[in-house]
Amino acid sequence: MDGIVLGFMYALIALGYTMVYGVLEFINFAHSEIFIIGAFVGVEVFLLLEASGSLAALNPVFIVVALLLAGMVASGLAAMGLERVAYRPLRGAPRLVPLISAIGASFFLQDFIRLTESIWRNTFYLTYPSLDLLERSVHLGAAVDVPVKSLLVILTALLMLLALYLFVNCTRVGTAIRAVAQDPDTASLMGIHVNKIIALTFFVGGAMGGAAGVLFGLNYSLINPYAGFIPGLKAFTAAVLGGIGNIPGAVLGGMVLGLMEAFAASYLSILTGGAFGAEYKDVFAFLVLILILVFRPKGLLGEKVREEGV
Amino acid sequence: MALIWGLGLLGYISLSSALVFTFPRSVIAFVFFEASLFWVYYAPLSFKMKCFFGALVLVVLLPVLGSVNGYYLEIAIQVGIFVALALGLNIVVGFAGLLNLGFVAFYAIGAYLWAIFGSPQANEFLPGAYFPLSPSWFFVFLLLSVFVGALAGVLLGLPVLRLRGDYLAIVTLGFAEVVRALVNNLDKPINLTNGPRGITPIQRPPLFFQPLLKLFGLETDPATLYPLYFYFLVVVLVLLIVTATRRLEDSPIGRAWKAIREDEVAAATMGIPVVRMKLFAFAVGASFAAAVGVLFSAKQIFINPESFTFMESIGVLAMVILGGMGSIPGAILGATAVTVLNLQLLKGLSLWLNSLRQSGLILHLPLLGSIDLSQIPAQFEPAKYERMVFGLILILMMILRPQGMLPPRREGD
Numbered sequence: 001m002d003g004i005v006l007g008f009m010y011a012l013i014a015l016g017y018t019m020v021y022g023v024l025e026f027i028n029f030a031h032s033e034i035f036i037i038g039a040f041v042g043v044e045v046f047l048l049l050e051a052s053g054s055l056a057a058l059n060p061v062f063i064v065v066a067l068l069l070a071g072m073v074a075s076g077l078a079a080m081g082l083e084r085v086a087y088r089p090l091r092g093a094p095r096l097v098p099l100i101s102a103i104g105a106s107f108f109l110q111d112f113i114r115l116t117e118s119i120w121r122n123t124f125y126l127t128y129p130s131l132d133l134l135e136r137s138v139h140l141g142a143a144v145d146v147p148v149k150s151l152l153v154i155l156t157a158l159l160m161l162l163a164l165y166l167f168v169n170c171t172r173v174g175t176a177i178r179a180v181a182q183d184p185d186t187a188s189l190m191g192i193h194v195n196k197i198i199a200l201t202f203f204v205g206g207a208m209g210g211a212a213g214v215l216f217g218l219n220y221s222l223i224n225p226y227a228g229f230i231p232g233l234k235a236f237t238a239a240v241l242g243g244i245g246n247i248p249g250a251v252l253g254g255m256v257l258g259l260m261e262a263f264a265a266s267y268l269s270i271l272t273g274g275a276f277g278a279e280y281k282d283v284f285a286f287l288v289l290i291l292i293l294v295f296r297p298k299g300l301l302g303e304k305v306r307e308e309g310v
Numbered sequence: 311m312a313l314i315w316g317l318g319l320l321g322y323i324s325l326s327s328a329l330v331f332t333f334p335r336s337v338i339a340f341v342f343f344e345a346s347l348f349w350v351y352y353a354p355l356s357f358k359m360k361c362f363f364g365a366l367v368l369v370v371l372l373p374v375l376g377s378v379n380g381y382y383l384e385i386a387i388q389v390g391i392f393v394a395l396a397l398g399l400n401i402v403v404g405f406a407g408l409l410n411l412g413f414v415a416f417y418a419i420g421a422y423l424w425a426i427f428g429s430p431q432a433n434e435f436l437p438g439a440y441f442p443l444s445p446s447w448f449f450v451f452l453l454l455s456v457f458v459g460a461l462a463g464v465l466l467g468l469p470v471l472r473l474r475g476d477y478l479a480i481v482t483l484g485f486a487e488v489v490r491a492l493v494n495n496l497d498k499p500i501n502l503t504n505g506p507r508g509i510t511p512i513q514r515p516p517l518f519f520q521p522l523l524k525l526f527g528l529e530t531d532p533a534t535l536y537p538l539y540f541y542f543l544v545v546v547l548v549l550l551i552v553t554a555t556r557r558l559e560d561s562p563i564g565r566a567w568k569a570i571r572e573d574e575v576a577a578a579t580m581g582i583p584v585v586r587m588k589l590f591a592f593a594v595g596a597s598f599a600a601a602v603g604v605l606f607s608a609k610q611i612f613i614n615p616e617s618f619t620f621m622e623s624i625g626v627l628a629m630v631i632l633g634g635m636g637s638i639p640g641a642i643l644g645a646t647a648v649t650v651l652n653l654q655l656l657k658g659l660s661l662w663l664n665s666l667r668q669s670g671l672i673l674h675l676p677l678l679g680s681i682d683l684s685q686i687p688a689q690f691e692p693a694k695y696e697r698m699v700f701g702l703i704l705i706l707m708m709i710l711r712p713q714g715m716l717p718p719r720r721e722g723d
Contacts, residue, residue: 027480089709096409097708099479100631103411103624104704111698229620233487236480283491286484293481294469 002265005150005219007258008157012212013235014242014250015164016079016205022181022245023201024087026095029102032232033109034079034206038071038213039223040113043126045070050129060133067214068156075210076203082109083202088195106229113225128221153215160211161251164204168247177201181245230282234261237289261285315353319363322346327371334379341650343375351639368545373538383537387609389649390544391602396629396645397551397638398598403627404636404718405564406591407571408471409479411623412486416596418493418618419462420455420603422503425613427451428513434501445516452604459600460593467592471585486623494615508614512607515543540609547605551598555638558594567591568636621697625652628700631707634714643716648703652696660694 013035020028028034045067049055055063086105090098117124134152137145168174179187180197188194216231217223234257242253264284323346329339350363376383395417402410426432428448432441470481497505514536558564566587569577578584607613625648633644707714 086705086709093708093712096407097712099409100627101705101708103627104701104708106701107624107697108701108705111695111701115695115698233483237484240477240480279495280491283488283495286488289484290470290481293473293477297473297477 001146001150003259003262004255005153005258006262007255008153009212009215009219009231009254010235010238010258011251011254012157012160012208012215013231014239014254015161015247016209017236017239018242018244018247018250019177019201019205019208021239022247023177023184023198024091024098025245026087026098027102027236028079028087028202028205029099030082030086030105030109031079031205031209032228032235033106033113033225034075034082035209035213035216035232035235036223036225036228037078037109037113038075038210039217039228040117040126040213040225041074041210042067042071042214042217043128043223046129047126055129060131063131064134064152064218067218068211071210071214072207073210075213076207078109079202079206079209080199083199088198110225110229117225125222125224128217128223130221131218134218149219153219156211156215160208164208164247167204173197173200234285237285240289241292257285257288260288312355312359315355316359316363319346319349319353319355322349323363323367323371327375330375330382331378340382340385340654343371344646344650348643373541376537376541377534380537383541385650385653387537387540387544388653389646390541390548391606391609392626392629392645392649393642394544394548394551394602395599395626396633396641397548397555398595398602399626400630400636400638400641401555401558401567401598402591402595403630404634404641405559405567405571406588407567408588408591410482410592410595411479411620411627412482412484412489413595413599413626414618414620414623415466415482415486415489416459416462416599417603417606417622418489418615419596420459420600421607421613421617422493422509422603423455423458423600424448424451424604425509425512425607426502428608429509429511431501431504431509434504442513445513446518448513448515448604448608452601455600455604456597459597459603462600463592463594463596464589466596467589471588471592483620483623486618486620490615490618493618503615506615508612508616509607510612512611512613514608514611515539540605543605547601552638552642554594559638563587563590571636624700628704631714632703634717637714637716637718640714640716640718644714647715648700651699656696656699 013031016031016034017028020026020031046063049058049063049066082105086101087098090101114124117126134147134149137147138151139145166174168177176187176192176197177200179190179192180194180201184194187197213228216227235254238253238257239250240253241257242249242251244250261281261284264281268280268284323343326339326343326346330343333339346367347364350360350367353360353363355363372386373383376386395413398416399410399413402408402413427441427443428451429442433439466482466485470478470485473481493503494506496502497507503509517532517535517539520535566577566582569580569582570584570587574584606617610617626645629644629648630641631644632647633640633642
């Protein structure tokens with residue numbers, strides 16, 4: 001169960017990496033911070049609602065939806081802003097240049113969140129208030145208790161994945177995104193506004209990350225500006241695992257990684273006779289990444305990626 | 311012309327050192343002083359004169375000033391360590407064009423190599439009680455670390471060097487995380503690294519020259535001697551690395567690296583053994599980092615996994631990029647600038663803001679109205695936000711000057 005929840009979480013974050021990679025062919029290293037921005041905006045809205053005393057009066061479902069929307073919009077806008085400021089001026093530069101800029105953006109955002117929260121709340125470790133509904137669990141069949149939190153993650157993720165699938169495959173804008181991913185120059189000849197589409201891709205990817213951020217916060221309560229880094233790295237691993245640039249691949253990669261990690265956390269110590277415990281799950285995840293890249297450099301569902309020099 | 315430059319330099323050096331001497335706490339004076347090395351490098355003087363001035367600053371003045379304020383010596387040692395690291399990474403990223411985000415892993419390997427055997431730690435998993443090794447083994451390990459580092463570089467390089475650009479970057483990052491997690495957790499089943507508690511006390515290098523000093527009638531105590539000793543060790547190490555890097559750069563190997571960086575396919579077509587050259591770049595960079603690691607652990611006496619986070623890798627990368635990828639003076643300048651920024655300017659700014667806050671002044675600005683300085687939030691301390699500064703540096707450099715402050719001179723330009 002933990003594995004599935006983790007898997008959906010990774011899948012949602014991995015979508016942001018993979019969509020951006022699809023259109024621009026570069027790793028948006030700052031996506032982990034876009035993700036944590038979602039978590040922070042979510043907690044801020046939550047705390048404001050709590051402070052105004054309306055938490056008890058409102059329907060918990062409404063609260064959760066409001067948090068998700070707030071996180072999505074904030075993260076989406078942040079991702080768009082980031083693209084405008086830190087990546088667009090670098091388009092067409094050698095590939096390492098935007099990657100380094102993205103690493104810079106990631107570091108900048110981490111401390112920027114810390115600074116704003118420090119000034120605003122005098123601390124940068126924030127806790128999500130608890131909702132009674134989320135603390136319960138649902139009976140499924142005999143002796144299987146599913147926490148509502150886990151159900152929330154799974155349902156939201158499924159809904160968003162479905163929406164994304166429809167958006168990318170069945171709308172005109174989605175077609176435009178796919179066209180830009182295939183060939184930006186030709187797409188622009190066909191009357192597609194490439195810059196707008198790229199900004200939109202960042203928004204959609206960021207929004208997915210923001211939703212994942214809010215879900216992360218609701219699930220684990222305690223967040224800090226640096227908490228996004230490791231989930232982000234693992235989500236990237238998931239994206240690579242599934243074949244970067246490939247949307248179903250990101251979901252598959254997320255699920256595989258989440259399940260494997262949960263498996264490692266619970267069985268690694270049994271398998272190795274207690275020598276290596278759950279603390280090695282990160283090592284395990286990264287070793288999997290290295291192995292996959294060595295034997296299948298294009299990922300599980302890898303597409304042919306254009307070769308354009310390094 | 312040369313005479314004017316020489317006299318000017320001499321004037322600058324003596325003025326700045328006098329400033330540091332009179333204001334031993336002033337950060338600005340020290341930066342002013344450090345800049346003299348920069349001028350020495352750029353002065354149109356003969357090589358001998360440059361050596362003379364460089365030696366004057368590095369061998370005579372800095373140690374003397376360091377004895378006025380020990381903190382300066384500490385900073386000089388730190389700068390030296392980072393210069394050596396940046397030069398190592400410069401080979402991998404700058405010359406061969408392979409983005410390595412896990413450089414700190416090799417540094418950690420070197421540091422732990424000496425930490426484990428230069429402290430009682432090795433007794434935990436080896437029979438007998440031979441450890442800690444005597445201080446004179448330090449130099450053996452310094453040499454050994456070069457080979458161990460190179461081996462680690464090759465071991466990482468072999469499977470991953472087929473990957474291109476950004477994939478390689480992420481895999482090296484993953485490798486560094488794996489090394490850190492291993493170091494953090496290998497206190498059981500067998501206690502190799504003592505886990506998050508770290509290893510202490512680590513042996514320092516031998517004071518083999520103490521009898522010699524006694525001969526000259528200098529009675530010295532280790533407390534003042536060790537910083538000076540480490541300072542000179544670092545200077546020697548950096549000089550060795552600079553020489554090695556310059557030799558490599560002008561050799562067929564260096565040219566092969568640059569060819570690979572510019573166009574891998576073309577390089578392979580011209581008969582360059584691409585994979586072997588990339589492996590060699592990895593190995594050389596890693597061996598420099600490991601050697602610096604040995605020195606670092608001997609200087610610190612105590613190390614734990616906290617010293618080898620991703621932040622360190624990015625810090626070193628920022629130094630290389632800031633200075634100019636592929637340029638030796640650039641790497642040195644970048645490392646100096648970032649370390650001084652980190653250790654002196656940001657801390658200085660924090661102290662200054664603190665004093666402003668306590669003074670409770672009210673500032674009247676035109677347009678903005680008046681600002682009560684005691685209202686500056688206590689959380690706003692520049693020293694805590696080094697990531698923000700690094701991040702800004704990286705973004706701005708990439709947008710405004712992707713070639714760095716001192717880009718390498720290219721033949722044929």
